[in-house]
Amino acid sequence: MNPVIVSSLTKRFGDFTAVDDISFEVRRGEIFGFLGPNGAGKTTTIRMILGLLAPTAGSVRVLGMDARRETAKIRPRTGYMSQRFSLYNDLTVIQNLRFYGAAYGLGNAQLQERIRAALQLADLEGREHLKTGELSGGWRQRLALGAAILHEPEIIFLDEPTAGVDPLSRRTFWDLLYRLVEEGVTVFVTTHYMDEAEHCHRLAFIRRGQIIALGAPSEIKRHKMRGEVLEIAPENAARAVEVLRTARLEGALPLESVELYGALVHVILPEARKHRKDILRTLQNAHIRVHNMDVIEPSLEDVFIAAMQ
Amino acid sequence: MMNTRHVWAVARKELHHILRDPGTFILVLLTPTLLLLFFAYALTTDIRHVNIAVLDYDRSPASRAFVQQITAGEDLDLYAQVGSFEELDTLLVHGKIKAALIIGPDFSRDLMRLQGTPIQVVIDGTEPESGNFAVDHIARRAETFVTETLGRQLQGMGLEAASLSPLDIRVRAWFNPGLKPRNDIIPGMISMVLGVPALSVALALAREREHGTLEQLMATPIGRAELLLGKIIPYLLVGLFNVLFIPALAIAWFHISLNGSFLLFFLLSAVFLFAILSMGILLGVFMRTQAAALALSFLLIFYPGFFLTGIFFPLASMPEEVRLEAMFLPGTPYAAITRAIFLPGSGLEVVWPYAVMLLFQGVVFTGLAALFFRKKL
Numbered sequence: 001m002n003p004v005i006v007s008s009l010t011k012r013f014g015d016f017t018a019v020d021d022i023s024f025e026v027r028r029g030e031i032f033g034f035l036g037p038n039g040a041g042k043t044t045t046i047r048m049i050l051g052l053l054a055p056t057a058g059s060v061r062v063l064g065m066d067a068r069r070e071t072a073k074i075r076p077r078t079g080y081m082s083q084r085f086s087l088y089n090d091l092t093v094i095q096n097l098r099f100y101g102a103a104y105g106l107g108n109a110q111l112q113e114r115i116r117a118a119l120q121l122a123d124l125e126g127r128e129h130l131k132t133g134e135l136s137g138g139w140r141q142r143l144a145l146g147a148a149i150l151h152e153p154e155i156i157f158l159d160e161p162t163a164g165v166d167p168l169s170r171r172t173f174w175d176l177l178y179r180l181v182e183e184g185v186t187v188f189v190t191t192h193y194m195d196e197a198e199h200c201h202r203l204a205f206i207r208r209g210q211i212i213a214l215g216a217p218s219e220i221k222r223h224k225m226r227g228e229v230l231e232i233a234p235e236n237a238a239r240a241v242e243v244l245r246t247a248r249l250e251g252a253l254p255l256e257s258v259e260l261y262g263a264l265v266h267v268i269l270p271e272a273r274k275h276r277k278d279i280l281r282t283l284q285n286a287h288i289r290v291h292n293m294d295v296i297e298p299s300l301e302d303v304f305i306a307a308m309q
Numbered sequence: 310m311m312n313t314r315h316v317w318a319v320a321r322k323e324l325h326h327i328l329r330d331p332g333t334f335i336l337v338l339l340t341p342t343l344l345l346l347f348f349a350y351a352l353t354t355d356i357r358h359v360n361i362a363v364l365d366y367d368r369s370p371a372s373r374a375f376v377q378q379i380t381a382g383e384d385l386d387l388y389a390q391v392g393s394f395e396e397l398d399t400l401l402v403h404g405k406i407k408a409a410l411i412i413g414p415d416f417s418r419d420l421m422r423l424q425g426t427p428i429q430v431v432i433d434g435t436e437p438e439s440g441n442f443a444v445d446h447i448a449r450r451a452e453t454f455v456t457e458t459l460g461r462q463l464q465g466m467g468l469e470a471a472s473l474s475p476l477d478i479r480v481r482a483w484f485n486p487g488l489k490p491r492n493d494i495i496p497g498m499i500s501m502v503l504g505v506p507a508l509s510v511a512l513a514l515a516r517e518r519e520h521g522t523l524e525q526l527m528a529t530p531i532g533r534a535e536l537l538l539g540k541i542i543p544y545l546l547v548g549l550f551n552v553l554f555i556p557a558l559a560i561a562w563f564h565i566s567l568n569g570s571f572l573l574f575f576l577l578s579a580v581f582l583f584a585i586l587s588m589g590i591l592l593g594v595f596m597r598t599q600a601a602a603l604a605l606s607f608l609l610i611f612y613p614g615f616f617l618t619g620i621f622f623p624l625a626s627m628p629e630e631v632r633l634e635a636m637f638l639p640g641t642p643y644a645a646i647t648r649a650i651f652l653p654g655s656g657l658e659v660v661w662p663y664a665v666m667l668l669f670q671g672v673v674f675t676g677l678a679a680l681f682f683r684k685k686l
Contacts (some may be wrong), residue, residue: 050528072530080528084521090329091322099325102318103529 033200089133104151118146138169319539408443507589514593568654587674
C-alpha cells in the first residue's frame, strides 16, 4: 500500500474553496513534488495530510492510517518541516536538536547518536553552541531538515523548504534529499521552483485548488504539452516578446504563449516548423535581427505555462 | 494521557528561552518583585507630616501635654498655636493646615473629674484623606494620652484604667493599627505583580504562533495538553521564586508583618499562579500576535487588578455585575487571601473558600485553553 493516499480531498473556508476534490498517491521511496503558484492550496493540502487541519470532505491515509484520527500513531513515523523557518532562533543549535529529539521521544543514548548524525548532515559540527538565529539561511534550512529527521521518519513532508535560500544552498539541500531517498525515506515536497520540480520522481501540479497534471516530469511533458517550443535568440529579447505578443493578439501568428527566458524567447505553438518563416519575417519587419531559432525539448516551465493559458 | 517526557521537553525548552542570556533571565525572574517596589512607591497613599493648628481655650498643663502628645512623631506637625477661631479659619482657607484641633476651656477640669470632654477637630474637606488621617491620629493619641497620664493616678484611687474612657473615641482601625495605607495596599499589590508570569506565558504562546513554530510543534507527537502544561511550568517556577522574594521585601522594606503562616501563603500562591497562568495561556490560545496578547493581558490581568480585585476600592461598593466578573479574575480571591494571611494572620479555616475559587478558575481556564487550542492553529 502506498504510504500517502489522498482521496477526493476538499477544503473550503467559507465561500472560498482552497482545495477542490483532489486525489493522488505518494509511492514509497520517491520524491513526490507538489508544485504550484502561491495560494494554489499547497500548504492547506499538506496541513490536512499532517492532520493539522480537518478536511471539509474526502480523506487522507498516511501509512495506512486515518490522518485525522490516528495522529498519535502516525506522528512518530513522519517528519515535517513547515513553510516558515521552524526552529527557535534564540536557542542554540544543540538546544533546538535536543528539543525536537525529546519531542519525538528519543532517549538519551539514541538522541546523542542522532544529533551527531544530524549535525553531520547539516555540516554543523563544531557549531553546536551557536545561536540558531546567527546561522545563514542555507545552514538553518539544513539544520531544520536535520531536526525533522532526528527520529528517522519513514516519510518526510517539506513545505517550500528552499524558499528564500540561495541557489547553491538549494542544490546542496536537494543533494541531502537524494541521500535520504537512498536510505529509503519517502519525501513529499512542495515548491514553486520549476527547476526543483524537474528533480522530483513524480509530481502533481496544483492550480486554484485543483490538480491539473500528475505524473513523472517526462510523462507530464509528453501528455500535457499542447504544441512545441521554439527557442529564439534575438538581438533584443524584450522587444521581440513585445512584437510577438502583438502578433499573437492580432491573430497574425497562431502562438499559444510568448515568454522571456533571460536573453532568449520561448514561443509555444502547434507545428513550430511550419510557422518558423512567418515568425522570422515578423521579427525582421520590426527590425529585430535573429541570431538563432530552434525547436527544443520543452522544460516543465514551458509545460505549465502552456497548461495555464 | 499525559506523557511526562513530552511535558518535560517543552518545559525545558521554555526554560532555555528564559535563560538564553543573563540579562533576560534576571529581568524575567525579578520583574514582579521590581514592579512591587515601583508600584508601592508610585501609588502609595501613605500620609505623613500633616500640618495642623491648635486652638487651646484651656491653656492648662494638661492641655499642653495633650497637644505635645498629639504632635509628637512624624505624622502630625504643629503648624501654629492660634488664639482665635478666625485665625484658624484663615490658615485652613489658605491651605496652610489640613486640620485643626480645638480644645475646650474645661478640658483639664473634666478630665480630673473623669467626665466626658468635647474635643473638636476641623478638617479641610477638599483633602479628606489628610483630614481623616488627622482625625484618626488624634483619636488614637488621645486614648493613649488618657490612659498614660491618668492611668497611674486612677490606679492610686483604686480604679481600673481600662474601664474608663473619659474621651469618647469611636474610630478604630482594625488590623492596621499604624493606619498606614501601605499595609493594606502591599498584600493586594502582590496579587497584581504576580500576574507578570501570566503575561509572559501568553506572549510565549503567541510568539510561537507568530513565528510559525507552533505549527511545527503541533506536527510532533506532543499533545495539546502536554504543550500547554509544559509551557506553564517554567513560569510557575518563576512565579514561585517571586513568592519567596516578595514577602521578604514587604517585611524588610515596607515593615509589614506576616502574621499568618508563610507555608500557607506559599501554597496558596502556587494555586493562584496556576489559576492566573491558566488564564494567561487561554489568552495566548486566542491571540494570533504578541501585540494582541500583550494588549489583552493588560486588559484582563493588570487593569482589573487595579479596580476589581478590591486593592483600591472595596468590592462591596461595586455593582453586582462587576463583582460577579471580579470573581472570575484570580486576582480577586488571591488579594483577599494575601490580605487575610498578612494582616490578621488568618489560617486556612478562613481563606479556604477563596482557595477553592482559585482552583476552580484554574481548572476552567485550562480546560477552555485545551478545548479551543485545537481549533485555533
